[in-house]
Amino acid sequence: VPHPCGTWGILRSGRFWRGVLAELTATLIFVGVVLGASAAPGPLAPALAGGLVAGGLVCTLGGPQANPALTLALLCTRKMSALRGVVGVLAQCMGATAVAAGALAAVRTPRVPPAQGVPTPGPFSGGSMNPARSLGPAVVTGVWDDHWVYWLGPVLGAVLAGLSYELILAPGASRDKLGACLACRDVAPVETPSLSPSSHGPPAEQRERGTA
Numbered sequence: 001v002p003h004p005c006g007t008w009g010i011l012r013s014g015r016f017w018r019g020v021l022a023e024l025t026a027t028l029i030f031v032g033v034v035l036g037a038s039a040a041p042g043p044l045a046p047a048l049a050g051g052l053v054a055g056g057l058v059c060t061l062g063g064p065q066a067n068p069a070l071t072l073a074l075l076c077t078r079k080m081s082a083l084r085g086v087v088g089v090l091a092q093c094m095g096a097t098a099v100a101a102g103a104l105a106a107v108r109t110p111r112v113p114p115a116q117g118v119p120t121p122g123p124f125s126g127g128s129m130n131p132a133r134s135l136g137p138a139v140v141t142g143v144w145d146d147h148w149v150y151w152l153g154p155v156l157g158a159v160l161a162g163l164s165y166e167l168i169l170a171p172g173a174s175r176d177k178l179g180a181c182l183a184c185r186d187v188a189p190v191e192t193p194s195l196s197p198s199s200h201g202p203p204a205e206q207r208e209r210g211t212a
Helices: 006-011 014-038 044-061 068-076 082-107 131-141 149-169 175-182 204-211
Strands: none
Touching: 006 082, 014 044, 014 082, 014 131, 068 082, 068 131, 068 149, 082 131, 131 149, 149 175
Protein backbone atom coordinates (compact mmCIF):
# COMPACT_ATOMS: atom_id res chain seq x y z
CA VAL A 1 0.00 0.00 0.00
CA PRO A 2 1.57 3.36 -1.00
CA HIS A 3 2.42 5.68 1.84
CA PRO A 4 0.03 8.67 1.93
CA CYS A 5 2.95 11.10 2.11
CA GLY A 6 5.02 9.43 -0.64
CA THR A 7 8.69 8.53 -0.53
CA TRP A 8 9.64 11.57 1.52
CA GLY A 9 7.07 10.65 4.13
CA ILE A 10 8.47 7.12 4.34
CA LEU A 11 12.03 8.39 4.78
CA ARG A 12 10.90 10.65 7.62
CA SER A 13 9.16 7.79 9.39
CA GLY A 14 10.77 6.56 12.58
CA ARG A 15 9.21 3.15 12.06
CA PHE A 16 10.94 2.83 8.70
CA TRP A 17 14.39 3.55 10.12
CA ARG A 18 13.82 1.29 13.11
CA GLY A 19 13.16 -1.52 10.66
CA VAL A 20 16.33 -0.70 8.74
CA LEU A 21 18.35 -0.62 11.95
CA ALA A 22 16.86 -3.96 12.97
CA GLU A 23 17.98 -5.51 9.68
CA LEU A 24 21.52 -4.14 10.04
CA THR A 25 21.81 -5.27 13.65
CA ALA A 26 20.26 -8.68 13.04
CA THR A 27 22.54 -9.42 10.08
CA LEU A 28 25.58 -8.27 12.02
CA ILE A 29 24.71 -10.57 14.92
CA PHE A 30 23.74 -13.52 12.73
CA VAL A 31 26.81 -13.38 10.50
CA GLY A 32 29.08 -12.76 13.50
CA VAL A 33 27.78 -15.81 15.36
CA VAL A 34 27.98 -18.07 12.29
CA LEU A 35 31.47 -16.84 11.44
CA GLY A 36 32.63 -17.52 14.96
CA ALA A 37 31.07 -20.97 15.01
CA SER A 38 32.65 -21.80 11.65
CA ALA A 39 36.05 -21.88 13.33
CA ALA A 40 35.00 -25.05 15.16
CA PRO A 41 35.64 -28.38 13.41
CA GLY A 42 32.64 -30.11 11.89
CA PRO A 43 29.27 -28.84 10.63
CA LEU A 44 27.33 -29.19 13.89
CA ALA A 45 28.53 -26.00 15.62
CA PRO A 46 27.59 -23.58 12.79
CA ALA A 47 24.20 -25.25 12.34
CA LEU A 48 23.33 -25.06 16.05
CA ALA A 49 24.69 -21.51 16.36
CA GLY A 50 22.73 -20.28 13.35
CA GLY A 51 19.49 -21.89 14.47
CA LEU A 52 19.75 -20.55 18.00
CA VAL A 53 20.67 -17.02 16.95
CA ALA A 54 17.86 -16.95 14.36
CA GLY A 55 15.36 -17.88 17.07
CA GLY A 56 16.81 -15.29 19.41
CA LEU A 57 16.55 -12.54 16.79
CA VAL A 58 12.89 -13.34 16.21
CA CYS A 59 12.18 -13.00 19.94
CA THR A 60 14.18 -9.81 20.45
CA LEU A 61 13.97 -7.84 17.18
CA GLY A 62 10.56 -8.90 15.89
CA GLY A 63 11.62 -11.28 13.15
CA PRO A 64 13.95 -9.39 10.76
CA GLN A 65 14.95 -11.25 7.60
CA ALA A 66 18.72 -10.79 8.02
CA ASN A 67 19.02 -12.35 4.57
CA PRO A 68 18.86 -10.48 1.22
CA ALA A 69 17.33 -13.53 -0.47
CA LEU A 70 14.33 -13.47 1.88
CA THR A 71 13.93 -9.72 1.52
CA LEU A 72 13.96 -9.91 -2.28
CA ALA A 73 11.44 -12.75 -2.17
CA LEU A 74 9.09 -10.59 -0.07
CA LEU A 75 9.63 -7.75 -2.52
CA CYS A 76 8.76 -9.92 -5.54
CA THR A 77 5.58 -11.20 -3.85
CA ARG A 78 4.54 -7.61 -3.03
CA LYS A 79 4.77 -8.11 0.72
CA MET A 80 7.18 -5.19 0.98
CA SER A 81 7.62 -1.82 -0.73
CA ALA A 82 10.48 -1.32 -3.18
CA LEU A 83 12.08 1.36 -1.03
CA ARG A 84 11.92 -0.77 2.10
CA GLY A 85 13.32 -3.76 0.25
CA VAL A 86 16.26 -1.93 -1.34
CA VAL A 87 17.26 -0.12 1.84
CA GLY A 88 16.82 -3.33 3.83
CA VAL A 89 19.19 -5.25 1.54
CA LEU A 90 21.78 -2.45 1.78
CA ALA A 91 21.53 -2.53 5.57
CA GLN A 92 21.99 -6.30 5.60
CA CYS A 93 25.07 -6.06 3.39
CA MET A 94 26.54 -3.33 5.58
CA GLY A 95 26.00 -5.37 8.72
CA ALA A 96 27.60 -8.46 7.22
CA THR A 97 30.60 -6.52 5.90
CA ALA A 98 31.16 -4.76 9.22
CA VAL A 99 31.20 -7.97 11.24
CA ALA A 100 33.43 -9.71 8.70
CA ALA A 101 35.90 -6.83 8.89
CA GLY A 102 35.85 -7.03 12.68
CA ALA A 103 36.40 -10.78 12.65
CA LEU A 104 39.30 -10.43 10.25
CA ALA A 105 40.94 -7.76 12.38
CA ALA A 106 40.47 -9.86 15.50
CA VAL A 107 42.06 -13.06 14.25
CA ARG A 108 44.76 -11.36 12.13
CA THR A 109 44.41 -13.85 9.31
CA PRO A 110 44.23 -13.21 5.54
CA ARG A 111 41.11 -15.32 5.14
CA VAL A 112 37.78 -15.75 6.88
CA PRO A 113 36.12 -19.23 7.11
CA PRO A 114 34.42 -20.28 3.85
CA ALA A 115 30.95 -18.98 3.10
CA GLN A 116 28.13 -21.03 4.54
CA GLY A 117 24.54 -20.65 5.57
CA VAL A 118 22.34 -22.38 8.12
CA PRO A 119 21.17 -25.01 7.55
CA THR A 120 24.10 -25.51 5.22
CA PRO A 121 26.30 -27.98 3.35
CA GLY A 122 29.16 -25.49 3.73
CA PRO A 123 31.85 -27.81 5.13
CA PHE A 124 31.21 -30.24 2.26
CA SER A 125 30.54 -28.06 -0.78
CA GLY A 126 31.01 -24.43 0.28
CA GLY A 127 27.29 -23.74 -0.15
CA SER A 128 25.57 -20.67 1.26
CA MET A 129 21.89 -19.82 1.67
CA ASN A 130 22.51 -16.24 2.79
CA PRO A 131 24.11 -13.84 0.27
CA ALA A 132 25.05 -11.40 3.06
CA ARG A 133 27.00 -14.16 4.79
CA SER A 134 28.99 -14.63 1.58
CA LEU A 135 29.38 -10.92 0.81
CA GLY A 136 31.01 -9.89 4.08
CA PRO A 137 34.06 -12.15 3.85
CA ALA A 138 34.38 -11.49 0.10
CA VAL A 139 34.54 -7.71 0.61
CA VAL A 140 37.07 -7.97 3.43
CA THR A 141 39.36 -10.60 1.90
CA GLY A 142 39.00 -9.57 -1.74
CA VAL A 143 38.22 -13.17 -2.77
CA TRP A 144 35.39 -13.05 -5.33
CA ASP A 145 35.73 -16.50 -6.91
CA ASP A 146 32.31 -17.52 -8.27
CA HIS A 147 30.69 -15.04 -5.91
CA TRP A 148 27.69 -14.56 -8.21
CA VAL A 149 26.63 -18.13 -7.42
CA TYR A 150 26.10 -17.18 -3.76
CA TRP A 151 23.61 -14.53 -4.87
CA LEU A 152 21.87 -16.18 -7.81
CA GLY A 153 21.17 -19.51 -6.09
CA PRO A 154 19.64 -18.28 -2.79
CA VAL A 155 17.76 -15.36 -4.37
CA LEU A 156 16.30 -17.45 -7.19
CA GLY A 157 15.31 -20.21 -4.78
CA ALA A 158 13.69 -17.80 -2.32
CA VAL A 159 11.78 -15.94 -5.04
CA LEU A 160 10.50 -19.17 -6.60
CA ALA A 161 9.44 -20.49 -3.20
CA GLY A 162 7.61 -17.25 -2.38
CA LEU A 163 5.81 -17.13 -5.73
CA SER A 164 4.90 -20.83 -5.53
CA TYR A 165 3.26 -20.36 -2.16
CA GLU A 166 1.56 -17.08 -3.06
CA LEU A 167 0.17 -18.24 -6.42
CA ILE A 168 -0.36 -21.98 -5.94
CA LEU A 169 -0.40 -23.08 -2.28
CA ALA A 170 -1.83 -20.12 -0.36
CA PRO A 171 -5.56 -20.15 0.58
CA GLY A 172 -6.15 -17.11 -1.66
CA ALA A 173 -4.35 -18.56 -4.67
CA SER A 174 -6.31 -18.76 -7.94
CA ARG A 175 -5.85 -19.05 -11.68
CA ASP A 176 -6.66 -15.36 -12.07
CA LYS A 177 -3.95 -14.46 -9.59
CA LEU A 178 -1.42 -16.67 -11.34
CA GLY A 179 -2.37 -15.26 -14.74
CA ALA A 180 -2.08 -11.70 -13.44
CA CYS A 181 1.40 -12.41 -12.14
CA LEU A 182 2.54 -13.95 -15.42
CA ALA A 183 1.08 -10.97 -17.32
CA CYS A 184 2.63 -8.48 -14.86
CA ARG A 185 -0.71 -6.87 -14.05
CA ASP A 186 -2.73 -6.31 -10.90
CA VAL A 187 -5.72 -8.41 -10.02
CA ALA A 188 -8.50 -7.20 -7.77
CA PRO A 189 -8.97 -9.31 -4.63
CA VAL A 190 -12.13 -11.41 -4.69
CA GLU A 191 -14.03 -11.43 -1.42
CA THR A 192 -15.83 -14.65 -0.61
CA PRO A 193 -19.29 -14.22 0.91
CA SER A 194 -19.49 -14.97 4.61
CA LEU A 195 -21.55 -17.96 5.67
CA SER A 196 -22.29 -16.61 9.14
CA PRO A 197 -25.96 -16.10 10.07
CA SER A 198 -25.46 -12.35 10.46
CA SER A 199 -24.56 -11.99 6.78
CA HIS A 200 -27.94 -13.24 5.60
CA GLY A 201 -30.17 -10.97 7.66
CA PRO A 202 -33.08 -12.09 9.87
CA PRO A 203 -35.11 -15.20 9.03
CA ALA A 204 -38.20 -14.88 6.88
CA GLU A 205 -40.63 -15.29 9.78
CA GLN A 206 -38.90 -12.47 11.71
CA ARG A 207 -39.16 -10.16 8.69
CA GLU A 208 -42.86 -10.96 8.38
CA ARG A 209 -43.49 -10.18 12.05
CA GLY A 210 -41.51 -6.97 11.75
CA THR A 211 -43.65 -5.74 8.87
CA ALA A 212 -46.98 -6.81 10.39
